[in-house]
Amino acid sequence: MQPQPDLGHPADLYPTRVDAARVIPRREAVVWGSSSNGPLTNDELAHYDRTGYLQIPELVTADEVEAMRAELHRLSCDPKVLADERTIAEGGRAPTDSGEITVRSIFQIHESNDLFAAIAHDSRVVERARQVLGSDVYIHQSRVNFKPGFKGKDFFWHSDFETWHAEDGMPLPRAVSISISLTDNHTFNGPLMIMPGSHREFVSCVGATPVNHHRESLVMQGVGTPAPETLRTFADRYGIAVLTGASGGATMFDSNCMHASNGNVTPFSRSNLFLVFNSMENVCGEPFAAPARRPEHLATRNPHPVIPRPSEEQTR
Amino acid sequence: MQPQPDLGHPADLYPTRVDAARVIPRREAVVWGSSSNGPLTNDELAHYDRTGYLQIPELVTADEVEAMRAELHRLSCDPKVLADERTIAEGGRAPTDSGEITVRSIFQIHESNDLFAAIAHDSRVVERARQVLGSDVYIHQSRVNFKPGFKGKDFFWHSDFETWHAEDGMPLPRAVSISISLTDNHTFNGPLMIMPGSHREFVSCVGATPVNHHRESLVMQGVGTPAPETLRTFADRYGIAVLTGASGGATMFDSNCMHASNGNVTPFSRSNLFLVFNSMENVCGEPFAAPARRPEHLATRNPHPVIPRPSEEQTR
Numbered sequence: 001m002q003p004q005p006d007l008g009h010p011a012d013l014y015p016t017r018v019d020a021a022r023v024i025p026r027r028e029a030v031v032w033g034s035s036s037n038g039p040l041t042n043d044e045l046a047h048y049d050r051t052g053y054l055q056i057p058e059l060v061t062a063d064e065v066e067a068m069r070a071e072l073h074r075l076s077c078d079p080k081v082l083a084d085e086r087t088i089a090e091g092g093r094a095p096t097d098s099g100e101i102t103v104r105s106i107f108q109i110h111e112s113n114d115l116f117a118a119i120a121h122d123s124r125v126v127e128r129a130r131q132v133l134g135s136d137v138y139i140h141q142s143r144v145n146f147k148p149g150f151k152g153k154d155f156f157w158h159s160d161f162e163t164w165h166a167e168d169g170m171p172l173p174r175a176v177s178i179s180i181s182l183t184d185n186h187t188f189n190g191p192l193m194i195m196p197g198s199h200r201e202f203v204s205c206v207g208a209t210p211v212n213h214h215r216e217s218l219v220m221q222g223v224g225t226p227a228p229e230t231l232r233t234f235a236d237r238y239g240i241a242v243l244t245g246a247s248g249g250a251t252m253f254d255s256n257c258m259h260a261s262n263g264n265v266t267p268f269s270r271s272n273l274f275l276v277f278n279s280m281e282n283v284c285g286e287p288f289a290a291p292a293r294r295p296e297h298l299a300t301r302n303p304h305p306v307i308p309r310p311s312e313e314q315t316r
Numbered sequence: 317m318q319p320q321p322d323l324g325h326p327a328d329l330y331p332t333r334v335d336a337a338r339v340i341p342r343r344e345a346v347v348w349g350s351s352s353n354g355p356l357t358n359d360e361l362a363h364y365d366r367t368g369y370l371q372i373p374e375l376v377t378a379d380e381v382e383a384m385r386a387e388l389h390r391l392s393c394d395p396k397v398l399a400d401e402r403t404i405a406e407g408g409r410a411p412t413d414s415g416e417i418t419v420r421s422i423f424q425i426h427e428s429n430d431l432f433a434a435i436a437h438d439s440r441v442v443e444r445a446r447q448v449l450g451s452d453v454y455i456h457q458s459r460v461n462f463k464p465g466f467k468g469k470d471f472f473w474h475s476d477f478e479t480w481h482a483e484d485g486m487p488l489p490r491a492v493s494i495s496i497s498l499t500d501n502h503t504f505n506g507p508l509m510i511m512p513g514s515h516r517e518f519v520s521c522v523g524a525t526p527v528n529h530h531r532e533s534l535v536m537q538g539v540g541t542p543a544p545e546t547l548r549t550f551a552d553r554y555g556i557a558v559l560t561g562a563s564g565g566a567t568m569f570d571s572n573c574m575h576a577s578n579g580n581v582t583p584f585s586r587s588n589l590f591l592v593f594n595s596m597e598n599v600c601g602e603p604f605a606a607p608a609r610r611p612e613h614l615a616t617r618n619p620h621p622v623i624p625r626p627s628e629e630q631t632r
Binding site: 190193228235260263 | 465466470472473504506509544547548551556558576579580581583584
């Protein structure tokens, strides 16, 4: 019998979770808009196009950072938040004896919290996403991340698009992540590392996706990580950029950037608000390489365009 | 009954492994010599005095680095070396299936290996140690360290002198470590971090030293690490210096520097030759806070002055 073509599913241009890894050149554009479509200049767009990322110092004000930090602190002590399935905590969801914050991430924060929703819809953020993607955009995923001092864990090299393609059915790498720093990023407290230019190559990963892989993968990585020899080649070819910067700044990066972060033994914790904007012309279908969809709070199936709202703080 | 004074033991100026931690100002000098005693300039000595460390670019040549790296690779594949109690390996001493290097450290390398012995006695190294300590010096401890790429482990904050005082009976912080880099140190591959100026304060640590603590402490740290609140205070007071630099360079640092290193998920491994010179006027006695002496390869009980030998490579 001939295998039936799956007429309801687009062709898989980026096969992954396969038997043998390979590197596939990216076909699609990285920047879809131009300087006439939004606040980013030609130079900024060219930097993003070339490296796959762009740092925006002082995207939000110090007062806004303080408000978000206070809110994050409040949320991480709230038993309701700790019990929510959208909250990922270190070693379970119970507070520790010492009262220490154990929350690692809170997903779908742009829907559950007014303050973070406001920032997610703020024109300073959304207009830049629309500009890079050259279309209406929606929020594929949002979360706040908290990486504690002294024992912050590392995150191994990966492309977000590899996961979103395999497990969420995102057809193409036409998505941008905007990470707004709520703490200073030093070289020494586990900042984001990106291999500049790596967004031009898709690295397929070896191994089938287990059922309910997301329950493990948010805590421990396995499937969906590139082979060491590929990473060696990439590191030699592209080098490693260490993205430092003061709180209130943001990093925009392409969904297919190879990125990672080291652990953190310093006393300086790190936290950020992480927003993933996907193009309305690139909405997710069935997973390309996973037995089932991930839950809504990890990858929405209910895309609606984000309308930029004017900033309350009109400082820039 | 009155407790008997221990007439054979000097007064303990730096009590540690106690019930309640405290911070004790250092009484002794940091630099005991002057620019007329050796190759270090007044500016270099002043930097070392103030910060507790000094970086020396290109202390050894590229050829010497290559020779040491080749030797380290040879040693890490040698079953005799792997079986030696002076070798510390990741997860035991057997080679892994993949043939990967699992050696983390080889101690007392200056006695077991001619090449490393030559560097340990080289005038470029020894004259600087003699100059800082203002006396004849001996090698308290030596080792080569190997921190692999992808999975290099972190090392938590500590003062070496705290351990050498507690477990080896080193009376005063009159010792200098010289770490010669055999690989490039980037901000992103787990380089040495020092809190500059922290060498002026001794942080006593809580908890008694268990029997044979060294068998655990070389693999996992527990006793002998400062309290988080002290580290927070120190980090705010002193900041954190990240010691990057090319292979062949060296870092000299005071035995009482508060230092640490993060893990390393990048493909770039790190290795160094680590030599601890102690003043002949500061030889070790009985441990100040441990039930028994550590083995000879961790802390020699057989001090003899190191006579500087002229370099074979007279490039500097």
